[in-house]
Amino acid sequence: MRENLSFQKVPHSVDLKNSHYNLIDTNGLDQEEGLATKPALLGVVKSSHREVLADIYQNNISMAVWQRSLGSISQYAESLLESSPHFAFTSQGSLEYLSSMLGKLLPEAQGKALFVEDVALLVDMFACLFDLEEVGLRLNVLSNAMCPRFHVDKIPCRLVSTYAGSGSEWLHEAHVVRDRLGRGGRVNDHNSGLNEKGRINQLNVGDVALMKGDEWPTSLGRGVVHRSPSASLESKRLFLSLDMI
Template structure:
């Protein structure tokens, strides 16, 4: 397993106070987390099953072919598509379902093959991880183009696992466990209180973040804290999300 210092990922950003989608009921006194691992091999994402790991980051290289494809997505209408994928479906079936999803939202899939194939590969990868850590279950796929911040407040997810990959624009921001005030998080205080001076880290485009949520067995009260980034004016963020 390859790991590097958390500071290597530091990308200072301003904090924004807002409401969260989900907050834990109350903080608990728990053993410290190793919190985050950085890997260069998709197979090492399986380490997310370790009880002290809350975020596994696969540092992928950007693919110029996919970069060109997503740069051509329409900006006049935003995409917000969501589908359920079955645990027994194949990568080819995932790709066909994602193609249908784009068509349903008036995005012509012709010419988007490289991007669709990459999302289908991630869906198959995530499906396997879910089976090994949580057991077979449906997963939810979401494809979005965003021109503004969607979840500006630091929060945790009511999920078992969540995979996030930003193909264009700023990536998801997160905090290591030792820099989080979980009492402030539970009491719905502003971001400044939750991070108490810490600078958020951020995923880079094409990196894959595997986030452990509050519903992962044994993980209540220690879900990975993260938030959506601000999107610069006249830019578009392209996000792929998988939930289980």
Template sequence: MSAAVCANAPEVLTRIAEPDVHLAIWEAGRPSRLDWLDTLDLAGISDLSFPCALTDLDREIGDGLAEAGYPDGAERDVLGELMADLARRFAAIMGCAEVKVRLEVIRTDACRKFHADYVPARLIATLAGPGTQWIEADRIIEGNPEEIHQMRAGDVGLFKGRLLAPEPAILHRSVPLSAIGGTRLLLVLDPLGVGGGDGMSGVLSSLDGLIPVAVLTGFLGSGKTTTLNALVRSPEMARALVIINEFGEVGLDHDLVTQGHEEMQVEMIGGCLCCTIRGDLLATLRDAPWRFAREGRCWFDRVVIETTGLADPAPILHTLMRDHTLETIYRLDSVIATVDAVNGAATLERQEEAV
């Protein structure tokens, strides 16, 4: 039995709640009233990304399309109506009170690897350009192009994510545009608040699949790196993703992580995945599940974030607990603070930053 179901009626999307269904495709096709998107100059269009309660859906989408540069008039209204309709259908199926709405212009090989997202479920619809590709997970190792399926522009795919299916049967990716050229206009919806209605709310509220995150902090020279080096060598940390927000005066041992010129450098030592991040921590955490995937499967099962010796951990904690996307992927497990047992009291007196 295939894990993907397809039909030309929207009711097929509700089948995502079935245990054996990992992808439901409404073969809607794009309505002719949106054909103008094929000739729209996407170079002047900005991406949209915002959380929205269902009660504010029409206004938020309308305002967002205007701010993003979509031309005023009946055509923009049609686009907004389609987005709002899909958002309401999605929310009803998922039993959620809010949705995360993204409307993005894809110009590069974004998400070029087959993967499953770290969300309960994700709705994907290509509104212009080539549609999303998908493949059965047990076929990806063969690498046979004939096993790859592709949705049409206007088709609506509801993909079950890893929070509902830790071993996904269906993987998907964005079309590699470097090989064919062109751009895509992609609509993505994610569930946020879990409501009290029907649909999948009961399943969502009982999830226990969030990835635990530990934040390791402490003043310069207090022993953070020594502690981290000991931790990553333990068997329990064999599949840990270690994020070093910035190199401090005391770095990890050279045989564990070496600092290079790349924005992110990865070393595989003793089965532990370590990366050095100098960019945006928020974007790193959002991208990590697919960026560090192996054959379409997320490789790490926990995260450790080491702050610099002068960093205040509060912004990191706030990011983990308040970002709508991260809260569907991670949970804050612990905050570990190292203290120099001999010199700690003196450091607190001399260094205001240590307090």
């Protein structure tokens, strides 16, 4: 994992010390949780510029979100929910291999080429950011919550994006009670780990988020707390995740 990086394949590389266009998300934090006195709470940075994803290398950032509109890409994503309600693809490999496999396995419909091109873009960006030859990819149509309880991934970092349906839910560090996560939580309590006065945040459709996990070198076991949103046969979602290999 590189300490200092610039995009190799994605244009407009950025100076990590001068990302002036990025917005630190403090929505829902009380004044007494002042970020100036608690820099560890400077956890989430958002921007409409895709270069924001490079901010994941800053020690005081736990999640970087590229906020974007899918435009016509969403039309194919929505059609996939109807034409292939059980679609599930999990694999690992190079950008060329993953793109080829998606091209073969995804159903034919208007906008397919544009959709595959967009997934390939995210794979390319992820590989460039972390200097990867291969990437682990999962693209699923979901009709139930894959991970309904708040938790932290036991990995260095993961990219997540929702192409259709509800986006992933996450918590600010100030609203987390970590000893209630996982086995420390109450049985069947999907809100276990949420502070009594805390609030649940949610990514939007199209958002591309890099979430640090517990194994990021400087996170010290304090990765982003998140969970899958509810889903059903009537309200499905198309979810993408990318992992380091």
